[in-house]
Amino acid sequence: MDPMEVDSYDHLFKLLLVGDAGVGKSSMLLRFTEDTFDDHLQSTIGVDFKVKMITVDGKRIKMTIWDTAGQERFRTLTSSYYRGAQGIVLVYDVARRETFENLDTWLQEVEVYSPANGRDVVKLLVGNKIDKERVVARKEGEAWARSKGMLFVESSAKTKIGIQQVFNEVVQKILDNPALLTNTAPRTRAKRVELSADKYAANPNSGCC
Numbered sequence: 001m002d003p004m005e006v007d008s009y010d011h012l013f014k015l016l017l018v019g020d021a022g023v024g025k026s027s028m029l030l031r032f033t034e035d036t037f038d039d040h041l042q043s044t045i046g047v048d049f050k051v052k053m054i055t056v057d058g059k060r061i062k063m064t065i066w067d068t069a070g071q072e073r074f075r076t077l078t079s080s081y082y083r084g085a086q087g088i089v090l091v092y093d094v095a096r097r098e099t100f101e102n103l104d105t106w107l108q109e110v111e112v113y114s115p116a117n118g119r120d121v122v123k124l125l126v127g128n129k130i131d132k133e134r135v136v137a138r139k140e141g142e143a144w145a146r147s148k149g150m151l152f153v154e155s156s157a158k159t160k161i162g163i164q165q166v167f168n169e170v171v172q173k174i175l176d177n178p179a180l181l182t183n184t185a186p187r188t189r190a191k192r193v194e195l196s197a198d199k200y201a202a203n204p205n206s207g208c209c
């Protein structure tokens with residue numbers, strides 16, 4: 001991708017993928033950003049991220065998608081990555097019931113660390129690996145998501161089903177919420193406004209925009 005292309009955008013969105021180890025977070029991200037799948041993907045160490053540009057309703061959106069490690073030993077590290085996120089994607093594996101049962105714990109963590117500050121961070125629940133023999137019914141996932149006010153999608157990073165929809169739905173919902181768009185404009189543009197407006201330049205504490 002042309003680096004200039006990545007630099008010109010209307011909104012910068014930060015999304016976070018969370019959920020138990022092995023549910024397919026990295027695989028979903030790889031499928032979405034590079035359209036690849038690896039049957040023997042290594043566990044994420046700490047945190048990783050990828051950038052993807054998309055255009056929605058004529059707006060160029062630069063998405064930074066943060067992929068956190070599901071393993072318990074990285075939990076204190078990954079919690080700091082919630083800051084500044086507009087969207088959180090919580091993933092479980094439809095073929096492993098314990099990953100569904102752990103969702104309450106994950107949501108508690110999201111609520112403690114996500115930077116809501118009165119704004120509603122967009123939250124979407126994903127039941128991944130629907131190409132496998134499932135032990136969690138679709139309606140169970142749907143009901144849990146509904147009870148928590150979350151969006152819901154089922155997917156398979158292996159077969160691609162639902163992957164595009166996961167990210168499209170989060171982006172669309174962020175775009176629909178003006179409160180979430182306040183800090184997503186490109187920094188370079190904001191800087192130019194500051195420099196040309198003397199009254200703001202004189203007092204660095206008075207922000208414009």
Ligand SMILES: Nc1nc2c(ncn2[C@@H]2O[C@H](COP(=O)(O)OP(=O)(O)OP(=O)(O)O)[C@@H](O)[C@H]2O)c(=O)[nH]1
Pocket residue numbers: 019020021022023024025026027028038039040041042043044045068069070071128129130131132155156157158159
């Ligand atoms: N059959 C199937 N396997 C999948 C799917 N998604 C991921 N996998 C496999 O599941 C394993 C774990 O996937 P990862 O993407 O590493 O899972 P993760 O949630 O990122 O795991 P951590 O990094 O440990 O948190 C890998 O071997 C993947 O190939 C899917 O949709 N279907």
